[in-house]
Amino acid sequence: MGEDRTLLILCTAFRGKNDRWPRLTVKKIPKAVLDKCEWGHDDYSLKVENLPKxxxxxxxxxxFDVEGEGT
Structure with a gap:
């Protein structure tokens, strides 16, 4: 990472001191978010449909258009 960049890491658990790397932020994922996640799937494909034009x-x-010429 460059001097002007930071990195946010979200995880379920972590050990260590957050102040060791000043441009690194480690946060625990809230349980409410984890409960909404789907686990154990091999395929996360999205259903794609043909939409109307x-x-x-x-x-x-x-x-700035010249008379008779438009974009």
Missing amino acids: AAKKPKQVTL
Whole structure:
């Protein structure tokens, strides 16, 4: 890590002194967060669906467009 960077580590438990490395922050993950996690899965694939195409945006004109030419 560079002098202007820090690192945050979240874990279920840790031993050691936090002040040994000034740019390293170690925090325990709250139980409320751990209870919402899913454990023991081999595959965390997301369900992907084909979404409808977005509507076309109206033509935009800027102050710098030449008359008859738009973006």
